[in-house]
Amino acid sequence: MQALYAQLLVGLINGSFYALLSLGLAVIFGMLNIINFAHGALYMMGAFTAYFLLNLTGIGYWWALIIAPIVVGIFGMILERTMLQWLAGLDHLYGLLLTFGIALIVQGVFQNYFGSSGLPYAIPDYPQIGDWRGLQGGINLGFMFLPIYRGWVVIFSLVVCLATWFLIEKTQLGAYLRAATENPTLVRAFGINVPRMITLTYGLGVGLAALAGVLSAPINQVRPLMGADLIIVVFAVVVIGGMGSIMGSIITGFALGVIEGLTKYFYPEASNTVVFVLMVLVLLVKPTGLTGRAA
């Protein structure tokens, strides 16, 4: 049983990253109609930003959680202003190719300087309160040992995902976003600066990827190709969940992480392929994805 719980936890952790990344992809796709293949590279940049902050300036994990998404988000907004905005109205293929090219360039530059091996990033050992050493160590739950950092990643990711959902589905700003997804021309004719909103939306989606990168740094190490490996699975998650829905991408992200974890326990040989098998099945039965709308 211990092993089952451990794999469930691993599944929830992976599910957290899937959810944060596919949520960002859904937000970007909804507003910009771009399949953002640079997402994995931007996730990696989030982790590297945390690494640089720590090793060059001494700024630690907690600040990195805020600073890295902002820095990478700004980088993303520059990409959108200088390149992506010119693709509006063109076929999806153009956005896909451009962002794929951006991903290759960014990953190439990081590989040039840092090779392919991982750089260590420690779990924060502060604030220290009593016996607590930041997020280090673990708690014995009786039925399993829970590393605190892993529990933190799952809960924090869930909170961020739900906050993003709330922002988009329940606030006035979110109403602008949803309306502009449907009919940007009319929303602009009501007096809203839609191009600026598109730029900020891309920044938000990219910021979520960078945040996932920071969260992942202490678990998976900081590697130039960390995003390239992950993003393939995330795109399968997105295909399964459907591109259109915010809550759908969150739920699918966590659910597929858990399914992957369970597969690792019950039939480990299939654990690397189970997501893709599900993707094929969903594509056969419901090509728009479980929660998606027709493109």
Add this chain to the structure above:
Amino acid sequence: MPDVKMAEAATKSTSAEVLSVSDLQAWYGESHILHGINFNVKAGEVVTLLGRNGAGKTTTLKSVMGIIGKRSGSIRFNNEEIIRASSDRIARMGIAFCPEERGIFASLDVRENLLLPPVVRSGGLSLDQIFELFPNLKERLNSQGTKLSGGEQQMLAIARILRTGARFLMLDEPTEGLAPVIIQQIGHTISRLKSEGFTILLVEQNFRFASTVADRYYIVEHGKVIDGFANAELSANMDKLHTYLGV
């Protein structure tokens, strides 16, 4: 003293011209749709653009709103040139647009649709005043926008631009496809708005409806304004009008 009065009257008449469009040309991609549109709208007027399908009426409204990509000529709103302005800036200057297809957002409920257009200046209708005009909307606030009937969607499309404080409204075929009783209600609404000082530029195919609310008419054909007359001259122009509109 009479000189001063004359001068005052002159400035008054130019400043009273809220919208003046001259030699407006517009293109959809490669196709040249408007070939020199000229007309004006004075403060407090209801002006109707009449014409057959495809004459360029909707394109004229969209050009004023700044949502036609390529346009030239001159559009002056409150004496400010807006031919090069972006549509969000034009909206913030106080022009509100109700499109022909109504543009109710499916992913927003009625309340969100109603509150979507930002307030651009003070003096818009309050929600209570809007519900007084359109009592149906109050009961449907939590429905999905596109679950409303056609008439309710049209009311919602008009209602949401009354909140913004814009005093110049452009309504594109507000009666299209609606039942007579609802057309009547929209007619009452337009008269009411006019009495409250709104200036309205209307596009209509339903000329019988237009004649109940309009002060002046312009006839649009092949992307040009070919004629114009006041409501008082309507009966004298009936024959011409039938030829223009082919009715």
